[in-house]
Structure formats: C-alpha cells, structure tokens
C-alpha cells in the first residue's frame with residue numbers, strides 16, 4: 170500500500186511514524202512544502218515546546234478546545250495526554266510539568282522533540298520529500314493522484330496534515346475535492362485598545378482577572394497584562410480563542426468588559442469596600458485598596474469612576490461608591506483591532522468536521538482520504554493543547570488506516 174502524508178508538521182510526522190510501526194509493508198511518503206520538516210514545532214513554546222498539558226486543571230474539553238471538542242473527546246480515550254508523555258518518554262525524552270500544568274521536555278529544547286521525531290521517521294523508513302508543495306489532490310476511483318508542481322503520483326491512501334492557514338488559499342489544493350470548509354480566521358491574539366489612560370499603565374498585571382464581551386456568552390478568567398497597545402495575558406488569549414469567529418465577524422471591534430477582581434462577585438466587592446469605608450472614613454480612597462490590585466491600577470480605577478483626587482472614604486457617597494464598584498467589576502473598553510501574540514497563534518476553521526467520520530478521521534465522501542492536525546476545524550487555547558490535538562489526531566489516522574488494511 171502507498172500512503173501519502175501531506176505536511177511534515179507535528180501531526181504528519183507523528184502519523185507517518187505510527188503508520189510505519191503498524192504497517193511494515195506500506196510505503197509512507199511525507200510531502201513537505203518547506204525546505205525542512207517540523208519547522209513550527211522547533212519554535213513552539215518559545216523554543217521550549219509545550220508538547221501537552223497535565224489536564225489537571227481542565228474542567229471540560231470544551232473549555233480548552235473551542236472547536237473540535239467532539240473529536241478530542243473520542244480521541245482522548247485512545248491517545249490522551251498520558252499516552253503522549255509515555256510515547257516521548259519511551260523514546261528517551263524526559264518531561265517536566267510546570268506549576269501551570271504545561272508539559273515541556275526537561276531539556277527545555279524544542280529541538281529535542283524535532284530530533285526524536287526525525288530519528289524515528291528515519292528508523293522506520295518513512296520517505297521524506299522536502300521542498301515538495303502539493304498543489305492538488307484528485308480522486309480517481311479508489312486511487313488518489315497527488316500533484317506537486319509539474320508531476321503527479323498515485324497513492325492508495327492520503328493523509329492531509331498541512332496545518333492551519335488563516336487564508337483560504339493555504340488549502341486551495343483541496344479545491345478539486347469540493348469539501349466543506351469552515352472559513353479560516355486567526356485565533357490566539359491580543360486586543361488593541363486605544364484608551365491612553367489604560368495603555369499608560371503598560372506592564373501592569375492582575376493575576377486573576379475576568380474578561381468578557383458585553384452582551385455575549387464569551388468570557389474567560391486568568392492573568393491579565395496591560396501592554397502598550399492594549400491588553401494581553403492568558404485571560405485575553407483564552408477569550409480571543411473562544412470568540413475567534415465572532416470577533417472576525419465584528420471586524421475586531423467590540424466592547425470588552427474587565428472584572429479587575431476576577432471571580433469575586435459584586436456583593437463581595439461591595440462588602441470589601443464597605444469594610445474599608447467603615448474602618449478608614451478619614452483616609453484617602455487612593456491609599457487603601459484591594460491587595461490584588463496595584464496602587465497605579467487603583468488610581469486608574471478611581472479616575473474611571475470619576476472620583477476626584479484626594480477624596481476620602483467618608484466623602485464617597487452612594488453614587489461614588491456604586492460607580493467604584495461598577496468600574497472594579499465591569500470596566501468597559503472598546504477593542505479597536507487585534508494585536509499579535511508571537512509565542513503562539515493558530516487557525517480557527519479549516520476542513521469542516523462535517524466532512525469526516527469523527528472516529529476514524531476519514532473523509533465521508535472519499536474513503537481513503539484522512540485529515541489530522543490543525544488543517545481540521547480543531548484548535549485550542551494555549552497550554553500545550555494544540556500540539557496534543559496534533560498527536561491525538563495523527564495517532565487516530567494511523568490506527569484507522571492500519572486497522573482497515
């Protein structure tokens with residue numbers, strides 16, 4: 170049997186290794202458009218490769234996989250995060266779990282993951298063709314014709330693992346197959362906010378904030394960082410992921426509500442402020458503030474609540490008190506575009522899951538054609554979940570092809 174894997178990224182290389190492990194008689198060829206394989210893996214996690222997560226703090230798969238939860242749920246039973254860890258550890262890669270539950274190689278070197286995959290591809294006789302961009306795939310009876318530039322080759326099975334592409338042109342080689350495609354849009358980005366009073370606080374961090382888009386169900390919690398262009402940090406990235414498609418529809422302009430007190434609710438904030446007021450009526454409001462906020466941020470919030478400089482707790486009055494509570498838990502800023510997040514970005518959208526059998530990842534329309542990795546409409550928040558999806562889906566496809574052979 171001849172199998173073509175298109176794209177030598179995380180999913181493609183992993184799938185090719187697992188295929189050859191299972192099907193010693195099959196010829197597995199990986200086509201890679203770039204001059205070298207696994208280029209993205211080499212830069213993941215800031216060059217350290219956050220290859221998976223312990224999932225200890227994950228409440229539900231939907232909370233980390235805004236798209237593709239259904240595939241990941243099935244896939245996890247067969248090849249979950251523990252399997253990924255055992256797989257790499259068996260190959261001599263020692264792993265460490267950080268306090269935030271992200272898992273990295275102990276060497277802190279993504280190249281160790283790249284070298285491990287390349288060594289295994291070599292050991293199992295996977296054929297790797299770099300600088301070979303696939304320009305189209307055609308279906309001819311039970312055979313697939315894979316075209317690279319001027320030449321074409323015939324294969325019995327094809328696995329598409331070309332990764333995410335925020336532009337439709339990145340998957341135009343699939344056009345002849347007329348598959349359902351979910352319009353690709355970027356995910357994992359920061360928010361631009363023009364308000365100078367906010368951006369002048371560049372560098373301010375709130376460890377436990379909550380952010381949400383007014384009038385929607387999109388919300389996220391976690392550390393928030395004020396930058397010179399707006400806001401960033403885990404809470405913002407998570408929100409950008411969950412709301413990726415909605416934000417694209419709004420042209421990245423939307424009202425963002427910040428709860429600077431995180432998960433603390435309105436009544437608790439009221440009680441906290443009342444306590445300050447009762448204990449320190451003659452002290453200036455600017456001098457007594459919640460421990461989770463900095464003095465700079467507190468001054469900013471007093472300004473947002475239109476409280477005059479030097480006002481004392483006893484002088485706040487009911488209206489001032491209410492304005493302050495409101496600004497602490499529902500401080501609204503207009504987002505004016507998306508910023509970058511250089512450390513990780515992924516694509517929301519791609520080959521629609523409606524095209525494929527969720528258990529085998531095989532095309533419903535073209536038996537023998539499979540998909541794995543980010544080319545599918547599967548993507549996650551940061552934390553090692555995107556690479557986990559690549560390993561899991563690559564593994565499922567290898568099992569599916571070998572079981573059906």
Ligand SMILES: Cc1cc2nc3c(=O)[nH]c(=O)nc-3n(C[C@H](O)[C@H](O)[C@H](O)COP(=O)(O)OP(=O)(O)OC[C@H]3O[C@@H](n4cnc5c(N)ncnc54)[C@H](O)[C@@H]3O)c2cc1C
Pocket residue numbers: 175176177178179180181200201202203206207208209210212213214215218219220221301302303304330331332333339342511512513514515541542543544552553554555556557559
């Ligand atoms: C800077 C950065 C850091 C990241 N860090 C992390 C992290 O630490 N943890 C994590 O979980 N996720 C991380 N991610 C996301 C993660 O890297 C991806 O989700 C993952 O690599 C997807 O794997 P894939 O195999 O589907 O695609 P890719 O790894 O993108 O591989 C696809 C391959 O296909 C090739 N290709 C594309 N089109 C063609 C074609 N027509 N013909 C032939 N070849 C083609 C591409 O050149 C590429 O090599 C990061 C992403 C970025 C951009």
